[in-house]
Amino acid sequence: MLTDGLDVTPFRGVRYVPERVGSLAAVTSPPYDVVVRPDGLHELQTSDPHNVVRLILPQAPDAATGHRNAARTLDRWLHEGVLARDDSPALYVYEQRRDGELQRGVIGALRLTPATDRVVLPHEDVMPQVVAERAALLRETAANLEPLLMSYQGDGGADGGDTATVLERTARAAPLLSTTTEDGFTHRLWAVTDPQEQRLITRDLATRTALVADGHHRWATSLRVSSEHGDRTPWNRGLVLLVDSTRYPLRIRAIHRVLPRLPLVRALELSAAGFRSRRLDARTPAAALAALADVPGPAFVLSGAGEFHLLDRPDPGLLARTIRADRPASWRELDATVLHSTLLDAVWHIPDGPSDIAFLHDTDAAVSQAERHGGTAVLMRPVAESTVRELAAQGVTMPRKSTSFGPKPATGLVLRVMET
Template sequence: MNSEGPAATDGLRLLPFRGLRYVPERVGSLAAVTSPPYDVVVRPDGLAHLESADPHNIVRLILPQAGTAEARHRRAADTLTRWLAEGVLAADPEPALYVYEQRHGDLLQRGLIGALALSEPAEGVVLPHEDVMPDIVADRADLMRTTDANLEPLLFTYRGDGDATGATAVVEDAVRRPPLLATTTEDGFSHRLWALTDPLELAAVGKDLAGRQALIADGHHRWATYLRLRAERPDPGPWSYGLVLLVDTARYPLRVRAIHRVVRRLPVPAALAALTAGDAFRVRRVDGPLPRALDALAEAAAEGNAFLLAGDGSFRLADRPDPELLSRTVRADRPEAWRSLDATVLHATVLERLWRIPDSPDEIGYIHDAVAAVEHAERHGGTAVLLHPVREEIVRDLARQGVTMPRKSTSFGPKPATGLVLRSLALE
């Protein structure tokens, strides 16, 4: 990758790089060495399952296990060095952009993986929409700094012209050729990857993206990490870029799902008592099973703020918050679209005021899967708070206004599988 010149441009600048990829002959299977993104692997049993799938599973790099943070990150770096020396991972011979396809039934997603020039939010090229937790950014920064690598691509979206032109045309031409790799992971998704090295195709991609903005769909903490590491090394170079997957959602719309909360030390009876005191919320029991209860949540969310509570073997719907309570607890210096977000009301009104729960990892767990959230709450005596997803257009409109949502407000997907292509900054 040629990293000369300024990192910021008037639009998106996606550069080729020499991808690190697993050598198929050195692993059990490509599917067995992949993983979801690090923040989706939330439970110890999920981590153990991935570690046992193959001794070279990528989770040993993105979530290394040791007694201290320093030891974890050093273990990841040593493991990466060993795998390179043993030929488990190898660098592609020349820099490329990578076309990446995911398919599951009728769901099809295609995009470009490359090294994206970093830009600050004020520049308006990359639009964040969620706040981040400083301790997570610090941890990811130490891991990237120690391994000298971007281990997994962030998921970014942009709005193309809705047809097969520009970068999207290049993507759709590429998928007609034999792929570099193809595998199907245990979740039923098929994955294929192609390398783009032709100068004309790379030029077409660059010209199309030059005038566009990107929305961070998944990876706010890692993007903040990229910016922190670039600030440590302000001269142009490899740290002026970060690994991303860029998807044209006008052509390949993403799914938007909610991220649920588990309040670890708050039993359901105490949670309900605080919600009903003074008629803060209307709370009523709804019938299960979980899919049926989530349907009830969707109906209530269409009318206003609503949450589904679980953890004691039953489901309660909390909706119709007291308007005066909202006016006292939700800050007034933000757009109405932000003030009315379920995540805003949950954090400002419910967690901070009614439950008095600090937003720390010890107190609140963030879980993408509703079933897993309910099971976790039931197992540990806490309260699961299930949310209804936000529409993508609301997320994008707020981001364009420079307004960030409460952290972990949305889950865009499908997320790229981790382990199909890595970026070593030592090679650039």
């Protein structure tokens, strides 16, 4: 289908056969980049011998061996009937619900388009080494193992457009699967196989553009591998969950940094000349973040050795020397911009590598990891979605790991294995 907007097509999803696994909840996983702690990885590996983490984060002495192991595991599970491909191509309606929170969207195979086409708008920079590693896994497995989370803006109003109409009509029927994961979210999945219903969705989405909410490295990975195949089927499409944020606003949280080799005392000493710092009377990370929430201008909480310190009021001259001037003011004033350009690069001189900077979504985990290593946790504030969209629309990317959109889709409910 030729379109100036999102080009989404049905695909034959690959799903777990419920009778072959302990439970659907036991074989799912958060996205690969959320599973950062060894204890979390171990818990997923032991929850069920067929947990999808064995595909998305294969463990081996080296990366190449791990990727081959993942490919062999995927092939074996398909051969043994642990995983099975659906009979008919489908678009999948996917729902997540917890307490009063509801997110509903459509999973499909999206045509990969470069950022210059302005159809899919990334908003964060990526780390080349991560893209290279995930690309190697994609090549070896020939499968989209996890859907990216993307948001688009529908028509609003009561009907919300054809996609919303089909999604809500579909969600009134019995689902293909329903499971509740340990985070309390109930996940339900339906297959839309009727060609007329599929056309209503694809024609509606063909008028939309999307923001990459979660999965920038997977998006960059898919673009790289697609270009290697000359933009040919099936490599020129990727697995995505598209959510209409006018009907189901996404939740945005911060991603914190842990600097294991920078003690808190040293961090405060080095930043004293360019920032104001003061110790907070906070006993918990939540209390420290509450104190940070309404501080004007760029600001952070530094944590370590059981203490919380507020860092704010950066010296304007220091910012002018360290932050590039050819970007919009809204980018130059981002907490993440000041952190990476000024603090990490110019003040603390932290090398840009995984052994020196860890990115954690969970606040308590960031604080405890910093204390365990005698380092510093940098606790961040979330960015407003309006700022994210404004910058993305201008083609301006934010520093990597600036945002955490959610709720994130569970990995393992539906996969896309390449078919030629």
